[in-house]
Amino acid sequence: MSQQLEAWRDWYAGSFEVASIDASDRGFAGKSEVWKFDGMALVSVSAPPLRAVRTKSLIRRDPTDHWVITIGKRGATDLMLEKDQTAVPAGVPFVLSLGEFSANQRNLDHRLQLNIARDKFSYFAPALDAARGQALNTPLGGMLSEYISLLERQLPGLTEADAQRLPQAVAGMVAACIATSMDSVTKAHEQISATLKEKARRCIRRNLRSPRLGASMLCRELGMSRSSLYRLLESEGGVQRYIQHHRMAESFALLSDPSNAQQIVVIADDVGMLDLSSFSRAFRRQFGISPTDVREAARAGLDPSLAVVDRGTKGVVSGLLARL
Template identity: 45%
Template sequence: MTPEILSTYGLPPTQQGDAWRALFSSVFELEEPAQASQGFLAESRYWALDGFGIGEVSAPALRATRTKELVRRNSVDHWCLTLGQRETKILTPKDTLVVPAQTPFLVSLGVDIASERASDKRLHLYLPRDGFADMASQLDAARGIILDTGLGRLLGHFVRNLALSLPGLTPYDVPNLTAAVRTMIGACVVPSPDRLELAAAQIDEARLQKLTQIVRRNIESPALGAGMLCGALGVSRTRLYRLLQHEGGVERYIRKIRLEVSHARLSDVSNTSTIGEIAARLGFTDASQFSRTFRREFGASPSEIRLAAMDGGAAEPASQVILDRQPLNRLLAAL
């Protein structure tokens, strides 16, 4: 899938701010800081898909206003689900909301609204009313709501992985992708027992992807275990163990990731730590047991993997988890 790219890169600095404003003038009035006259490097990538669109925007600080006049002139009334890396301030005629970083929020382009934010890279999911007519009243009721809930944060994770996967998509993937987006929006923004049941497989896949990232980020932490993971995911121990039942349970799953990380570090010729030091940092205090467990997992000893790396022949471990590389393939497989 090839995006449409809008960019101010390559323009003279004094023209960049005006050019960026012109690109969006039919939908928003954009106001940049005073120093924008010195340059306003910004880029937008937009994918028009079947029944929805997704945009990825990287731009300096600005204020975007959807005025009453623009709403009258431009009849676009899509909902927009936004996920930013920085805090956002949303201003409506009745209220001002402060949205934390990495937290999704929903607005409607059919009403006047303004947003202020610092320099940021943001994702926008555009949901047309025709494509989401069956949940229109609930989405309207949810506009202006900060999705700072377990399901909301999971939806943010889903949107991030969706954006990462777009360059590798083909037109044949789009129908399933559209169904996946509709299902996740319904379950996470306007949840009901039926919608949650319909999205159960996708929600579990998204949780498993997020779980893997949490484990990898905390791989050297002595506190890494069921308690930490329950808190980070916002799930009960029962739900966590059910999520990992096909992986052999929590401890086995963590051990598997630790072994994969140890394999990667042993395969890295720039890593000068000893095998014992690598094992100890990853929680393997018994060197002999680490060596036996490593061989069972990869069919070679730690020292053999290190020697192969030095000889330029290190191979990818056959059992390596690849959740971080192909999130969409697994998501679609769960449909």
């Protein structure tokens, strides 16, 4: 059982910390199938009782903030976010963002997970962001559950031409089923905030290189006051930290590309960090290793994310760098 469980943990290591909650000696008979298409992936998972946690440490290592719509086919899910906790019945979809802490626990189950890339489908970001952490126990939620189950049955037989047309059709169905269900005043407020945050995120990505990127630019782009902007991004650690997060995430991606021959000072400039020393210090604070470490790992054919340690950790970086 231990070897099977370790293999399962390794498979999900970049996204979730996984722990078995089954004390029996029946082994860990897990099975996972993945179908990928442009900007989306459908994952079919059968596994014994387990707990999966998207920790803040993992989020720092892997800044991917895609959405995941999950359906437990046979069993309920105990779901916990930063401030909320809920039990999601079998057959009911729920939405998580990989950019936020989450923990879920379930018994023996067959689950479907629809992964949606935020950058590819940002036009309905507010609907998915407002629905995250909720059990979509509505008629439209039931329709979405049946639709995703139908995808699982039909995907293996799709032609390449059909697969190319599929993402927009799936996105339309998801948007219709989720957005229409948000009819309360609270949900409307959440959607407005999510829309503004998505607009701020796009503005930052467009202007990473600009030395003028800051609160004033975001206020102009979003048409809001400075105090409102600070409230909007308070949960992200503040305006400057939110901008810094995106700059460091982009630089990590560039340094992790072994085909990128740019000097580190050029990459620092590309993400709006004009001073190399400041960039290196910020990078090490964010990821626990230096830009040079990431570049050397990538050029050695290794995964740089395996070398990332928690922010504030001191000492020698273990794991990947030890093998360089």
